[in-house]
Amino acid sequence: MTLEFLKALFPNGMRRFVALFLVSLFLTVSIAACSESKSDSVKSQAKVATEDVAQVAPTGTLDDIQAAGKIEIAVPADFPPFGAVGTDMKPRGYDIDVANRIAKGLGVDSELVSVVGNYRIPFLQTDRVDLVISSLGKNEERAAIIDFSQPYAPFFSGVYGRPNVEVASFEELKGQTVGVAQGSLEDLEISKIPPEEIDIKRYANNSLTASALVSGQVNLIATGNVVAAKLIQDNPGQKIERKFIMKNSPCYVGIRKGDEELLAKVNNIITNLKQSGELDRLSIEWFGEPLPKDLAAVT
Incomplete structure (x- = not known):
């Protein structure tokens, strides 16, 4: 045919x-x-x-959204602080706030669709949603079937500790005691440092690793920013802060292939959110720390 x-x-x-x-x-x-x-x-x-x-494939998705007066967006339901169901049974989190702001920037209402990880891209491909804003990372396989906005959300492994411990790189970890969840991505990264130069304390999971920092068993931990967000939130008096990023993998808005007008509009809205400081404010609210400098930069 x-x-x-x-x-x-x-x-x-x-x-x-x-x-x-x-x-x-x-x-x-x-x-x-x-x-x-x-x-x-x-x-x-x-x-x-x-x-x-x-x-x-039609290219009038943006026109269709504006004509309908609403946009359907896939958001996470079980991955705080990006997205989870609150006590009022409504979704809440960083991605939910970003989704609502993008809808506002488009001049339409937001209709949020809670999805789990494996269904994010299929929902987009089968037109059940118009966008995916759900802690979505970018790789070659995904880029072959959907388009991505500029990065909007932090997702990385970092080293954390109290203000009195001054380190800013892998090299400066020499002589330090660093806690890490055994077998984690952070464990793999920190293990690249020669063992005679660093004292690595391995724990069974992220919770025990975080507790080791709070209790003073270690003066630094290597963990993901999502784990650190809860640690910072639960222990405000500790003044725990990010020292440096070990491995960065930011999140992007997923958009159907060929929706060029919608992609351009979403990128423009994200740029405005960065320039106004709104994304930085949301990062502090949900992750307990500002956006990394490279992510906050307008692309």
Whole structure:
């Protein structure tokens, strides 16, 4: 079936549905034939089918959102402080606040759809939501099927301690006692330092690692900023602060491939939120610390 025939047969509003149905049928046949054909052939067929969808996918999503007066956004339901259900049974968190501000910037109401991690991208691809704002990281595999905004949220591993401990790099950890959750990503990073130069205390989980810092068993810990956010919130008198970032992996807004106008508008709104200091304020509210400098910079 040619693209011209498809355009003539179906109006604009039905093209995405028809195209997705054809791709689903085509890939099902291809997968069934895998045992009799080479995988490279299947990959080639899938690529052609994906390109056909890209050609017929409508580009008027922003117009549709504004005409409807609302935008549907996937947000986390079980990953505080990015998103969780509060005692009032309403979603609350950093991503929820960002989602509402992006809807406001678009001049429409926000309709939040709570999703768990594995369903974020499928919800976007099947048009159940218009955006994903749910602690979504960026990688090559995801970038092949959806588009990403500029980064809007911090997600990283860092070294934390009290103000009286002055360190700003891996090199300055020499001679320090550092707590870490055994087997964690932070454990892998901190283990790159020669063992004779640093005293590493390994604990069974993040909670015990945090407790070790509070109780004075260690003077620094290496952990994720989400763990640190709760630690800082629960122990305000300790004045725990970030010393430096070990490994950075910021979060992005996920947008359907081809929605160029919506992507440009979302990026513009995020830029305004950074320039006004609003994202920095939200970071302090939910994570207990300002945005990292590279994330706060306008891109």
